[in-house]
Amino acid sequence: MGTPAPPPTPPPPPSHPPHSGIAAPTALPLVISKRLLWVGGAAYPLENIVRVYTFVLRPRKADAVRLFVKRVVLTLLVALAIGLVAFLGQVFARGEGPGGFTAFLSQISFLGVIGALIWFTVDMLAVVTASAHDVLAIETNGRSTAMVSGDRRYLNELVGRIASAIDEPDAELTVTVGALTISNPSNYYFGDAVNIYGGSGNTGVSK
Numbered sequence: 001m002g003t004p005a006p007p008p009t010p011p012p013p014p015s016h017p018p019h020s021g022i023a024a025p026t027a028l029p030l031v032i033s034k035r036l037l038w039v040g041g042a043a044y045p046l047e048n049i050v051r052v053y054t055f056v057l058r059p060r061k062a063d064a065v066r067l068f069v070k071r072v073v074l075t076l077l078v079a080l081a082i083g084l085v086a087f088l089g090q091v092f093a094r095g096e097g098p099g100g101f102t103a104f105l106s107q108i109s110f111l112g113v114i115g116a117l118i119w120f121t122v123d124m125l126a127v128v129t130a131s132a133h134d135v136l137a138i139e140t141n142g143r144s145t146a147m148v149s150g151d152r153r154y155l156n157e158l159v160g161r162i163a164s165a166i167d168e169p170d171a172e173l174t175v176t177v178g179a180l181t182i183s184n185p186s187n188y189y190f191g192d193a194v195n196i197y198g199g200s201g202n203t204g205v206s207k
Contacts (some may be wrong), residue, residue, distance in 0.1 A: 027178045028148055028176060028177050028178065030148065030158070030177050031174050032046070032172060032173035033174075039177075044140055046165065047166075049138060049140055049141075049166060050141050051137075052139070052162045052163055054152065054159060055135055056134060057132060057180075058132045059127050060187055061128050064187070068120055068124040071120045079113045083109060126184065126187065127184075127187045130188075133149045134149060134151065135149055136148050136149070136159065136177065147180050148177040149177070161173060
């Protein structure tokens with residue numbers, strides 16, 4: 001099979017999408033041409049599209065809090081075990097004061113607990129304070145899903161326009177949508193496999 005032709009260069013997006021008073025996002029071209037749907041640099045044959053829909057992509061805040069609690073409990077248990085070892089080392093030293101290794105172990109335990117608690121807190125807050133995203137998802141029969149963001153009403157309109165283009169052999173469509181920018185994809189649930197456009201480290205996420 002030959003390499004697919006690059007997507008046609010879209011014209012500058014209008015200030016308002018056709019048939020709508022909603023301003024389109026200005027980040028990523030979404031083009032339908034020659035029975036292909038181009039989302040950025042990725043091409044999807046229209047005949048392979050099985051579902052187009054919108055939803056709100058929400059961060060996994062409850063999971064982040066539960067993970068934080070588990071981490072804190074586990075860290076404190078480990079610190080308690082290390083403290084017990086240090087105490088027993090002092091006891092076996094017969095009151096002569098803790099040996100060098102025991103003192104070092106106590107210091108490392110204290111610093112490790114403080115550092116771990118700070119990291120756990122920052123990691124949890126990154127999820128708890130994350131924003132939800134209005135998303136347009138395009139699923140294919142290959143179990144991959146392209147996702148882009150934008151105004152919810154604008155994305156709902158695009159669902160109908162893309163669905164209509166699937167049944168129209170000569171359909172052409174050029175609009176702009178928003179790149180889905182997420183700093184850490186593991187903070188969200190994406191299903192089986194997705195391709196996200198925008199941000200960093202968030203292409204080809206598998207769950």
